Amino acid sequence: MELALLVDFGSTYTKVTVVDLRDEKIMGTAKAFTTVETDIMEGLKQACADLQQKLGFDPLTAKHKVACSSAAGGLKMVAVGLVRELTVEAAKRAALGAGARVLDVFAHRLTASELRRMEILKPDIVLLAGGTDGGNREVIVQNARMLAQSSLQVPIVVAGNKVAAEEVAGLLRGAGLDCRVTENVMPELNKLNVEPARMTIREIFMEKIVSAKGLSKAEQLIDGVLMPTPAAVLNAAMLLAQGTPGEPGIGELVLVDIGGATTDVHSVAKGEPSKAGVMLKGLPEPQAKRTVEGDLGMRYSARALCEAAGPNRFSGVLGDKSCGRLEAFLARVTARPDYLPKDEEEWQLDEGMARVAVELAMERHAGNMEVVYTPFGASYVQYGKDLTPVPHLIGTGGVVVHHREPARILKAAWFDRNNPTSLRPRSPRMWVDREYILAAMGLLGEIAPDTALRISKQCLLEL
Amino acid sequence: MQKKTLVLGVIGADVHAVGNRILDYALTEAGFSVVNIGVLATQEEFINAAMETDAQAILVSSLYGHGELDCRGLKEKCVEAGLDDVPLYVGGNLVVGKQDFAVVEEHYKEMGFDRVYPPGTLPDVLIRDLARDLH
Numbered sequence A: 001m002e003l004a005l006l007v008d009f010g011s012t013y014t015k016v017t018v019v020d021l022r023d024e025k026i027m028g029t030a031k032a033f034t035t036v037e038t039d040i041m042e043g044l045k046q047a048c049a050d051l052q053q054k055l056g057f058d059p060l061t062a063k064h065k066v067a068c069s070s071a072a073g074g075l076k077m078v079a080v081g082l083v084r085e086l087t088v089e090a091a092k093r094a095a096l097g098a099g100a101r102v103l104d105v106f107a108h109r110l111t112a113s114e115l116r117r118m119e120i121l122k123p124d125i126v127l128l129a130g131g132t133d134g135g136n137r138e139v140i141v142q143n144a145r146m147l148a149q150s151s152l153q154v155p156i157v158v159a160g161n162k163v164a165a166e167e168v169a170g171l172l173r174g175a176g177l178d179c180r181v182t183e184n185v186m187p188e189l190n191k192l193n194v195e196p197a198r199m200t201i202r203e204i205f206m207e208k209i210v211s212a213k214g215l216s217k218a219e220q221l222i223d224g225v226l227m228p229t230p231a232a233v234l235n236a237a238m239l240l241a242q243g244t245p246g247e248p249g250i251g252e253l254v255l256v257d258i259g260g261a262t263t264d265v266h267s268v269a270k271g272e273p274s275k276a277g278v279m280l281k282g283l284p285e286p287q288a289k290r291t292v293e294g295d296l297g298m299r300y301s302a303r304a305l306c307e308a309a310g311p312n313r314f315s316g317v318l319g320d321k322s323c324g325r326l327e328a329f330l331a332r333v334t335a336r337p338d339y340l341p342k343d344e345e346e347w348q349l350d351e352g353m354a355r356v357a358v359e360l361a362m363e364r365h366a367g368n369m370e371v372v373y374t375p376f377g378a379s380y381v382q383y384g385k386d387l388t389p390v391p392h393l394i395g396t397g398g399v400v401v402h403h404r405e406p407a408r409i410l411k412a413a414w415f416d417r418n419n420p421t422s423l424r425p426r427s428p429r430m431w432v433d434r435e436y437i438l439a440a441m442g443l444l445g446e447i448a449p450d451t452a453l454r455i456s457k458q459c460l461l462e463l
Numbered sequence B: 001m002q003k004k005t006l007v008l009g010v011i012g013a014d015v016h017a018v019g020n021r022i023l024d025y026a027l028t029e030a031g032f033s034v035v036n037i038g039v040l041a042t043q044e045e046f047i048n049a050a051m052e053t054d055a056q057a058i059l060v061s062s063l064y065g066h067g068e069l070d071c072r073g074l075k076e077k078c079v080e081a082g083l084d085d086v087p088l089y090v091g092g093n094l095v096v097g098k099q100d101f102a103v104v105e106e107h108y109k110e111m112g113f114d115r116v117y118p119p120g121t122l123p124d125v126l127i128r129d130l131a132r133d134l135h
């Protein structure tokens, strides 16, 4: 037996999973409340003790012990760039891909009030971009000067115009800030280069954020907290789609994770136009793309979800009668985030909310086809990813896992004939990650990718 | 000396791509750093590209006859975006059919373009003007 202990310090639960690497199977899982407020070890030890009961041995004796974390607010970042549609967007994508929660983004020269807002938001890391290589340098230099003057004492990743990088780093270091220079997120116009910034963010996460969040104690018992939980999920999605040299992947996929506070969508797909004669415009998309919708959640942000959807979308999904009961249900679930529906009507409301969340989150994640009418006929322009041919759709998150017929929720992600410009998957095979195992498998991917991939395939349940 | 950066594109709903590629090639050969945003380019794309790349000039093509409509307001947006010093060049088939070019030129200059070129202008002419204008 060669064992691996995989720990996910979540915002609510600390989840532990033990995997036998020889037999390639999950031996057991357990969870306990996350205790980051007091001592992170309490929750971890509790969960491990529970698992020991089931397994008959102490999981902490496993050979490999690694963790990911979204405890204590997750990895919080702000992104700064020059033009909103260009370097700001590129920086935002790099941060999202690194598993961060992007609290806000800032374009052009930072103003004093924007700086104050940033100080209030208290990000863990600032990603500073702006200018293509050899392009604009004034704005990133000026923004570095502003950051140097602010009271923010957080690491700053510099991923902008390489010609300005030295001056920017000098200004920030001069103010005593931890500044890491990496490659430009947009070295040429409309060329995306997020990987170096992602790696740098991850380094800082392991070196600094883990201890800043009170997680370093855990490192006495385990080998390391390797990445934020969403980055582990994205890792698993990539592994599953692309495979390893030793084990084939399943191909392009979309993964929807409907949580209490956010709905995350990950796609691992090229997303090039699937029809001939379509022109691709806008910033290119990363093959592995993650979006997070902070206003689309089932509990903490249930009210925001309803606002985002507007009344029409809800009555379309639920019918007018149920809509009347929505208000009372919202009050109940926002007050008690662990609430599960009690009767048939509440299940319907929960399902309705989930469908709206999935539909909106997919609409925002997937690309759009725009028809440009010229005086002489129509031309087609695609912005973002064309996900219509993607063959797999994976669902996870409380409402999907607990629902009797999760397919009804996941179908809201599909291409909709009434909204044909939204390039969502046409008729993908659908799967559920019942055990919420993908974060753990993303972690295991760092140790034994082939095994992690095979176990992930086994754990998905086809609908 | 550092290369001069130029933003090049075909504005509006115009898909004529051949001239755009030729200009890209000729300007690159002539030692410019060309940021080509291609066909079907909106005014905002010209401006955003110029901002990020710190371009010294914006070159607009319009071939299909609707240039006037597409180009209107570009200068104003440039001023708004802090690009007042970046000269605007425009060429191609700027109006429908054959019209008196002096009138066309006058009209585009009123819209804020610094240089306006008649149909069939060769890249050499443009390159000579750029060398003179951007020193």
Ligand code: B12
Pocket: A374, A376, B013, B014, B015, B016, B017, B018, B019, B020, B022, B023, B059, B060, B061, B062, B063, B064, B065, B066, B089, B090, B091, B092, B093, B094, B095, B096, B097, B098, B117, B119, B120, B121, B122, B123, B126
């Ligand atoms: C090929 C072509 C097409 C192809 C384009 C294929 C493609 N993806 O590129 C297709 C079939 C799609 C097409 C469609 C249309 N076309 Co057409 N097309 C032509 C054609 C035959 C050749 C264009 C070409 O490639 N020329 C070669 C290149 C090298 O020259 P150029 O484009 O003019 O560019 C050079 C110069 O103009 C100059 N230049 C260009 N921009 C700039 C900018 C600056 C600053 C400077 C200094 C110089 C400069 O330098 C370039 C390089 O040397 C011309 C006729 C012609 N002989 O020019 C008509 C022509 C341009 N098309 C025309 C029309 C009307 C159309 C349509 C509206 C037809 C229709 N009814 O559907 C559509 C419009 C589609 C759209 N939304 O854009 C008209 C435009 C009329 C006008 N402006 O008064 C033309 C002139 C034909 C005509 N005589 O009627 N077209």
